[in-house]
Amino acid sequence: MTTILVGPRSTKDAVTGMRIAFDLLVSGFVDRSLDHIVINRSEWSGAQKAGKFSLGKALFTVRQLMSFYAKLWRGKTVYIAIGTSRSGFFRDALMIWPSWFLRKRLVLHLHGGGFRDFYQNNLAWFQFFMRHTFSKADAIVVLGELLRDQFAFVDGVEEKIRVVPNGLPNGFQGITGKPKRLHSKKPLNILYLSNMIPSKGYLDVLEACHILHNIRQVPIQCDFCGTFLETIMDENKSVKYDEQHFLTRIHEYGLESVVEYHGAVRGTHKQYILQSAHVFVLPTSFPWEGQPISIIEALAFCTPVISTYYRGIPEQVRDGYNGFLVAPKSPEEIADAVENMWRSPKLYRKISQNAFEQFEEFFTQEAHLNRLIPIILGQETAGRTL
Template sequence: MMFDALVDFLVANNFTVGVIDLTSEYTNIKIGKFSLIRTLEYLKIIIGSINKFIKYRGGLLYINTAQTKAGFLRDLFFVNLAWLFRYRILMQQFGSNFGNFYSELSPWFKYLVRTNFNKGHFIIVEGEFTKCQFSMLYNYQNKVVSVSNGLPERNLLITNKGKIYNPNHTFNLIYLSYMIESKGYWDVLKALNILVNTYNMNVHCVFAGSFKNSVDAVLHINELEAEEAFKLYILKNNLQNHVTYYAGLMGNAKAQAFLKANIFLLPTYFKFEGQPVSVLEAMAYGAVPVVTNYRMIPNMVTPEVGLFVDPRSPDQIAEKVLFLIKNPKTYATYSQASVDRFLEKYTLDSYSKNILNLIKMTLKEQNFE
């Protein structure tokens, strides 16, 4: 969504943009694990994209770089194709596991990574936490640039006002992300069970996201088993009237869910986590974030904006939700602070302008404008 929004912004600013679609036709690939099928698929995409590199030769390559071996090998081909056709190269690294990825490589593979990234004029990261992970590169202080994400929704149904909670109404929660174990959806579900069956709270939670299997999963061997266990837990604990699950929410349906939500929950410890865009969306709608103090999340969610919990801590999640339910005035303060921070720092327009400036700098410094 961020990429699509950026393309639209560049076209509106009179850039000619060619797009290479890296979307996989396979849905059962484990996130973060080497896949021969995916590698061969990348190779097919690369070969099919050569005509685009010829067509736009001498332009600029913008590429989202990977944090896995298969993804890096894909990037290696694209970057060297761009180098061959005299492109200027602008890289963007989403997520903040690059340091761990690099440290686990062999010396020879590390050399390949350094060489490849040194061909980029700028490398865009989401925050200072990730910037330091590129310290092995030449002149990284100037080469690596921090740009905060922006919310890529084009038609937000928001105002500059936060929410007010009426204690006579249902307190609504939302979890919106991939249903990945380390994203914390199980902790949210268990916290909901505590709120309903221990404290008899009038709460409802929307879970939105497709089930995905990740390399850091420990409870279930695949997404089908995980989804079955999720639904069985709901039945066993009589949570049917307190949970709504969507495999995905888009457009107006997602906007309506956020408008209704009092709290956004993402107690993540996901290996590849960076600066989740869903957190920004929650802040835009005044859905108070209850999140982990992990990776770059605390750069977005300050103590004035949301509440923090430890990973794998359903009891803490339930405690924070109870606190906000019982303190409506405090809840309203957090909600307004969330909206204010979003409008100040994380709009799509601000993000797109920052990327556009880096594109212009890349072209100008290389005498290629």
């Protein structure tokens, strides 16, 4: 009854939503003493843009495939956290087809969005190959009801789609569910916690800080946490350019006293920042976005969220209930939402309370694993809503 789990693990230099979610799944199998084999895709550390082909990565992938084939005979089920690039698809296809041929139970998991666009933007022959490859799956897991259409191009896919929201990652302690308060004599703490990718909206957050601090005189402190990262989906010049441009912008706006860039944060430092934040802001339009785990982390710490009407986010953030939804690239709307809560402490406290309730109802670690693992093992309860 061995399950082969294929996906990327987190590393010191690489932390993404998919990696965090795969770490959680592996720990779920370990904690439940379920027999499994892990094929870790994250060991290659060659520098390249996310999603871009490189020879070193290709050679490493060949070694991983050889390891997968050597172990495939031992597995009853194969679970693959699928990629969202051409090279990633070909790698996955080279595992999907042998698994299907050997009659293994095959579960595919999309940790994001943008997959329908990826399909539509490829040539007809590639689309044909994608349709037939994904039709071999026994189950395809997506993160939310709003993301069901990502595989609409696959015939008969509705019977195979399973919805499993993300869950809170490992490593957090002392989550109390106690609503936060604003203090009249202290600044409102704004937090951006995600990779520093242009389409994630970090410059919009900085612009909103400029509006709040310099124009509206709202007392704020803003923490930016994350690694600058290049992707083939963003037209950024380089990691060094983006970081220098960001730091220069802080200086030009005169925000050195209220804005701090921390880089990547982990462990107790990350927990402290989440506990200290009054508002979490992620105005993303990232092409591969699905259901950001950083939003779940914020909700777990009773932090109201300001994000966008984009992909699966409206299932995490209900506008006016546990946060506010704004249009992408709208720093004025971000500033309005922050100022609205700052001027109404009672409203803020209620939204903070609702943030935890939203987390507790939909996004706990237990709820996530109790939905996902039975799907992988083929032990779903008949009639159960997933």
